[in-house]
Amino acid sequence: MKRKNILFNWSHLRTIILYTALISLSILFIMPFLWMVTTSLKSGEEEIFSYPPQLFPKHLNFENYKRVLELFPWLTFLKNSVIITFLSTVGIVLSSSLAAFAFATLRFKGRDKLFFLVISTMMIPYYTTLIPQYILFSKIGWIDTLKPLWVPAFFGSAYFIFLLRQFFKSIPRELFEAAKIDGCSTFQIFYKIYFPLAKPAIITVIILQFISAWGDFFGPLIYLQSEEKYTLVLGLNAFRGMYYTSWHYLMAATCMVTIPSLIVFLIGQKKIIGGITITGMKS
């Protein structure tokens, strides 16, 4: 269904202006990516450090990617990133959906006050709790292990509890009551009815958590020390420190670290945009 337009008078001139603006802004937004990819395919430093800069390489040199893969143990980094991202996503989905379900459907004393507490914790700056958390993990010997980066996920995240609660609230209460009369336990109602129904919201949570765990820098920076524990992002940072003038290698590495996020985003972009809209607006 074509929507009737309100903001613009539907004249051709305005359509042309709109498209011109959209297309030129798109080129601006894409340009950095293009620069990243083309630099990564240039042959050697003479081509990179030439003036004026050439946007496109003389010939496409895919050797850079091979060389970058040889220079650093990227596969180990990839393994660590996958472990952290996978476990933290599983943890976030389980713990947040359980809490969200309780806040949305069950009646218990202090529920609304506790939910207010959940929302309040979203306002607490990341750095407030950071130092004691670091000390806690160092006391129990978790420094230089992957654990501090995924174990806390099993204790829920305020942001995702909020997002999922909004979704569970939209499921009619009659469904809950009917299942109860049919003899379902509360936990059965959760995992047989509510959890499957919330699939779109769960997918949103998975994607958002993937992107944030995959791209996290501060956590790995303070918790991981030995190279075989590095994540891809931390590996890229170390690589940058060593090859800081070899921009063809650097951009090839940057490209490789970026691609997984791009793929996940393109698979689930509708869900992401929906999720951001829920947390942003419907408070």
Place this chain on the structure above:
Amino acid sequence: MGNRSYFMKKRSSLGKKERLEGYLFILPWITGFIVFTAGPILFSLFLSFHEWHIFDEMKWIGIGNYKKLFTDPLFYHSLKVTFEYAAINVPLVLIVGLLLALLLYPKVRGTSIFRTIFYIPSIVPIVATATLWIWIYNPEYGLLNFFLDKIGIKGPDWLYSTEWVVPAIAFMGVWTVGPTMIIYLAGLEDIPKVYWDAAKVDGANYWQRLWYITLPLLSPTTFFLFITNLMGALQTFAQAYIMGGGGEGFGAPANASLFYCLYLYEQGWSWFNMGYASSLSWILTLIILVLTIIIFKTSNKWVYYERS
């Protein structure tokens, strides 16, 4: 009568069960809240009254850290750097986010492709973004100065310049405007179309409708985005850690990019002054709290809430 009391009893026992189950379901979150949020907040306050190099004995020094902090030039300097960044970054991101949302709102053919293009940069890991932009900002061989040169502007040294390093990092933030744009778009779509129709009938042009109808009705969205973006800006870390001095980091050049959280990181993890770092984190928390309260208190002056 007997029946009724039976049901009452049954109901109350069901209620009791539901109550217990409720607590059971949120138990992981409550545990996490105590261990990872509430406990650490209190402990960090406790720590901030101690001198503690992580390997030594903890020493109570009362408000010593806070006294030291208020005579520490780097504390003031890093605050200034961070607020300068926020003052450039937040308005820019809000304006560009709104502009893109307004362009995407008419839902012409291909809108979803444009929306994807504008959104994609914000999902790139920040270390990758920062690395890429160091290269773009390269004074001699970078893309930006090349284009500036083409239109006859001699570009500055960006990340190598004490004057430009913070604005450069702030400008980069515009590239990751995606979430702000999406929330503005959702805000626009929530505005009932009758308002625009009515104004159009009354002869208001696009700019008048934008100024007198769209912007006031969007002000709750702007309010929300202003707070979240400001909080994010005040906690900027990775960009500062990586980009200053064109990849040197650590506040380069000459501490010009010593953001507040970078200074906190240096105190905590380069020098392991956990007590002092805790007092820094508490001051940041207080600053954010006070700013949020001020913004909330003044919001009735500029945020328009529709009365239903």
